[in-house]
Amino acid sequence: MNRAFDRPTRIFFAATALFTIAVAAGALRPEGSALSVGPLTVSLLGKYMCLATLALSVDLVWGYMGVLSLGHGAFFALGGYAFGMYLMRHIGSRGVYSSQLPDFMVSIGWDRLPWYWLGTDVFAYAVLLAAAAPALLALAFGWTAFRSRVSGVYFSIISQAMTYALMLAFFLNSLGFGGNNGFTDFKEILGFELAARSTSTCLFLASASLMLAFYWACRVVAASRLGLCARAVRDNEERARFAGYRVERVKLFVFVLSAAAAGLAGALYVPQAGIINPNSFAPLFSIEIVVCVALGGRGRLYGAVAGAFLVNWLKTALTGLMPGAWLFVFGLLFVAVTVFLPDGVAGSAERLFGAAALRLKGGRRGAEAGA
Amino acid sequence: MERKPGPDGPPVDFAAFPGGRASASGPQGGGATSGASEGSPAGAPSGEAGAATSPFGDGWTPKAQRRKEHVLLLEGISVSFDGFKALDGLSLYLKEGELRSVIGPNGAGKTTMMDVITGSARPDSGEAWYAGTVNLLDKDEVFIAQAGVCRKFQKPSVFETLTVSQNLELALKAPKTVWSTFRARLSGGDRDFLAGVLDLTRLSGEAGTIAGALSHGQKQWLEIGMLLSQKPRVLLLDEPVAGMTPQEIERTAGLLESLRGRCSVILVEHDMEFVRAVASGVTVLHQGRVLSEGTMDEVSGDPRVVEAYLGGAAC
Ligand SMILES: Nc1ncnc2c1ncn2[C@@H]1O[C@H](COP(=O)(O)OP(=O)(O)OP(=O)(O)O)[C@@H](O)[C@H]1O
């Protein structure tokens, strides 16, 4: 696995680990003391870690394989809903109606859980579902699209349509997922109070671990011949096919892997956000993630993570200062990235460093030749 | 495939190409076995193929015999695009180890013929057989490529953002399912083999170069190198010397020369000098049919050929 764990990856892992430990240590210190990190900040950073995982999953299919999905938010949201079911079940009778059923079911007059809610009170099953449901959706969607050789902008458009259709479906009360209110008012996870500071710290740590684990998985895939094949598909799909690869299957595998990771990220996001509703299926959310990847620099995993932190930090800051301004700023950002930073921040940085390194090397070689 | 070129043998043992088929992966999917991996072309025709087309069902008819004797056989192939006949009853026979040049004015149907052979175009009528037993018309591109029919496109197509050696590694004949591709590692034998291919295509010095940065001629060679990595039994080259300098053309002729007898080649070219240089049987296509066949001198003396080329040039 040496090829997977190359130098940029080692640097990224070291930096992320340091950052994570610093935040967790800060969260353990009494509030108000030096270097302490408040629970809100911890949750915020935990959410950013989840969004970074989602950005990684987009980068894997878009950056490496050239398949631009404008509906990846759907996988994230689906994972979030799957785990949200677990959280809802563990509200128990502490809800408004003091029923074992989730409040929204009582209010629409249901007297028992629909079949697809069965078993969702089991943590392991809920986690499995959070990965499996998006993976199955990706399998069905990808199989249909890739097999009929839908690609390029057409794929992007239908992926967007998919998430939009799901959003409309999840708005329906009769679907059994809480309609437009979605899930909220969670109380506990694995028996721990969600309001407790230690719980939010643990969730943050889990989010950071998930991000790093998926990052590593992406590196392993990218460094394998399959990763080469994915890049080959991006460069020239026809050639890849004539080299003997079943391009549809390669695409499907990577797409499903990416969707499962996005689902797990969504699952971890929901307890930290405290809510999930159909708006997480909104096309805009998926586009935001794509912009994160573009801004960070696609095809470079650390770029996706950096982009996710940058864009979401900007979003948080702006929403605090000037609610409503975000959409405009986001639009500007979108245009600016496309026009000025086609390779993203990471790409520009690499070019800068690369040019400097080349000049250094060239200078040295020149000196040797002169000597 | 465990076959290491000995230190005293040639760097790349191309004679092993056809043999390589048997031990390497069969084409994946569907559990179908490639006819190409079933014994030598001289072996008895497989029951499946013989029974399917022989009216006598005894596996021996002139047609079955023809199929057995040629590594590639096209008979009566017609392809039409919205009523326009790009191929019109084309027949072409290629023997094992033969190098055949196919020439013809623009729009003669040369590329379309390759599309038919490689499974990317479906003819309205006709038959296409590979290695005597593989019915090319009901196989797809990937199966055909894995079975050893490898194609160079008219427009040079390599993986532009990958290095030269990565391009070759990807093309390398190996099991190509998702899982085996994920697990694949270059063995020592693979490395030696790829080094041989690099050598043959004069790209040894460019192994680490990004393919997009190569010159036009080098890209063409790289694409040929990728085909060689696939250990082909039949090589289809669509205008391999287009855009090359005279020196590069000469080297390419040398490259083709070194392949002679090791795999069968169909060479589509407009460059008559080059076709003459590689000295092979020539088939002239015109308006989707075979106009003339013979040596270069024979066909260029054929008044119908002269007429076709002049007519083509006039419009
Ligand atoms: N997909 C297609 N749809 C419609 N017409 C096509 C298609 N492909 C090829 N043709 C037509 O079929 C004819 C044969 O084309 P083909 O590309 O096989 O010619 P060619 O001999 O390779 O020519 P060139 O020397 O220019 O490469 C041409 O008239 C072309 O316009």
Ligand SMILES: [Mg+2]
């Ligand atoms: Mg052509």
